[in-house]
Amino acid sequence: MIDLDGQVALTTELFGDPEALFGTLGGRGPVHRVALPDGMPAWLVTGHREVREALSDPRLVRGAHAAAPELRQYLGMYSDEFVLTKHMMLSDPPDHTRMRKVVAKAFTPRRVELLRPRVQEITDGLLDAVLPAGRADLVEDLALPLPIAVICEMLGVPFGDRDEFGRYAEVITGMNASSGPGELAAAGQWFNTYLSELIASRRTEPGDDMISGMLEAQRHGDTLSDLEMRSNVFILLVGGFETSVNLIANGVLALLRHPEALERLRADEGLLPGAVEELMRFDSPVSTVTYRFAAEPLTIGGAEIRPGDHVAVSIAAANHDPARFTDPGRLDITRRTNGHLAFSHGIHFCLGAPLARLEGEIALREVLRRLPGLGLAEPAESLTWKQNFIVHRLDRLPVTFTPGPA
Template identity: 40%
Template sequence: MNPNESNETNESNETSSPDFFTASFTQNPYPVYEKLRKDDPIFKVMFPSGEFGWIISRYEDAVQILKDSRFSKDIVKRYGADGQSIFSSNMLFSDPPDHRRLRGLVQKAFTPKLVADMRSHIQSIADVLLDELPSQETMNLIDDFAFPLPIIVISEILGVPAEDRDKFRMWSNTVIEASTGQNAELFQQHEREFTEYLTAWFAKVRQEPGQDLISQLVIAEESGEQLTEKELLGVVSLLIIAGHETTVNLIGNGILALLEHPEQRDLLIQKPELIHQAIEEMLRYNGPVEFSTSRWASEDIEFRGQQIAKGELVIVALDSANRDEEQFKDPDVFDITREKSAHLAFGKGIHLCLGAPLARLEGEIAVSTLINRFPNMKLQIDVDTLEWRPGMIVRGVKEIPVLLK
């Protein structure tokens, strides 16, 4: 695994690495990341999509890549406009000045003040979800709590019916799993369904605009803000997907860490004021976004002794950077008393997740409410049998069956 050698040697190493993108890797990628950080921190590999590119595994390198404007996020610049998905027409896959314009239209809905004002309402949602559990003895943490909480919240912000959350989840799963390079037909089908749904909803909003974010975006589009129909589709679909995916997996991974470390759970119950530090540690220890989204070198770049050619794909392994022993003391230890760390769970630079304050608040409320309601909660099955979601974007478990009492 030495990308310093010739291209021919690189290709042999890239395709022969048995631990990458396998089921065992998905189950526990951290030993592989530790080896990468030590031996090949700027590692060239073939991704599941069939494209060669680079994985950045060390914290310091990750920060530099995430902030370096020479690495473009604009997918159209790299591959052209033909055949691009609606999911790529948003601020996540754009460079300045388009990025600034698109983000500016959305970020006013996620200011710290507006998010803080939602606390009591989010708390009510969490309480109702737990009150209405089919059973007070067992539950599937993901389906019964971790998923519905954030999808209800983002649906209310956007103004779409929370009753359609199963559709949003299906479409979101397809987008997330598309990074494996499989199910192209299903992706196209669900993209079409999502587009038709949103187009019909935009038409309804144009007739009867409200105070929700979609109404604001539609009005902005019609007031000369140069938001095209494709951008409107791209921005709203991103908000629906990103607006719940990060929080679902923050809650799921975070509770899982507490269940695997019951002394930390007990400490949090005894000292509820630790919840802020606990959420930051959950984000660092087993973060909900495993890899950054794609970047492409806009020119030939020498980076840490490696030659990254113009147009080559570069991806940051965020969960690896967050376990970097050069940055974090005892990085493999889950410690909710750890001082607030500069983890990269929400990215860095101009593409820092604008929904981070909301995700943190939802995580705090969800974790606190759950462990205080069910302090003796434990896993119903062995942790090694949990099935982790496929794909190269989010890190999360499909189902977490728990005993509540």
């Protein structure tokens, strides 16, 4: 049994570095009592087997109603004060099942695969813009604008609105770090108003986009309330780009820091699908899954969890568990990575996983093809990361390469 009073205070930087996290926790034990960087007490699950169990245990619920009263002050965007909380990521069955059914009908693998030519076209255009200069910031010039353009097109967000969408989305992803409660509330209100108008326009003028598809599903009996519709479109917009941004940028950085893997991949593009999986395992785009609350007593890895306790899981640590992955600190693009948890597990497994894989594969392939002589423009040690313990995103990735024509 873990001592409930033995909290280890954790900093944001630790969540993207599994070895440093294990060192601070005092070892690789599967469950630890911690204080998260925002001060919120939690059980942090780090073992691969225990993380899988926690992510699929119905006794750990997403609804904030199950949180102990003293935890409410830490909930931020997940509290009822944030207007767009009624989406599938913060729901439990049967509401989660009902909402995911509607969204999934508009987010099928077939629809995602049909996007391949468009993802290729956007990628080519973004690289065309930087090729003549011989230098770029691959976060701002590729990793960020590519998935934002794709998810906005999928949901029918007009091109002229995307910059404003991007600004408010950055506020949301700064939750518990760079964004304060007032900024989060303002961003939520902006999204609520904007999406109300966008959904209303699709009701009168449907198109070939996901919002129209969700509205069509509702006409066939799969219903969402107006607030649930706005909330689920919101989480698709914001969640629909974050994983891809980090997969692309973190993946390029990992390859630059392991030039033998980069050259092997450049020589054999057939290794790319497996390499994408290994890059997600090696440097997980989402480092931590938070806000699961015990609805009843349970035991995880020897820790006795009480009702109302907060359980967080470290995806990054689970993906570096030597009990599951041999020599986990080594990047091996030929590794069999079956079982990595970069897209979570259980009923909340990432619905956008096929899209993230598609965007990551195309972006990484074209970077290797079209940017000869690729290298970091400054030492890797000088690079900084977004101050967030949920996602692991580079602030920027300055590179140089041999200039060429668009």
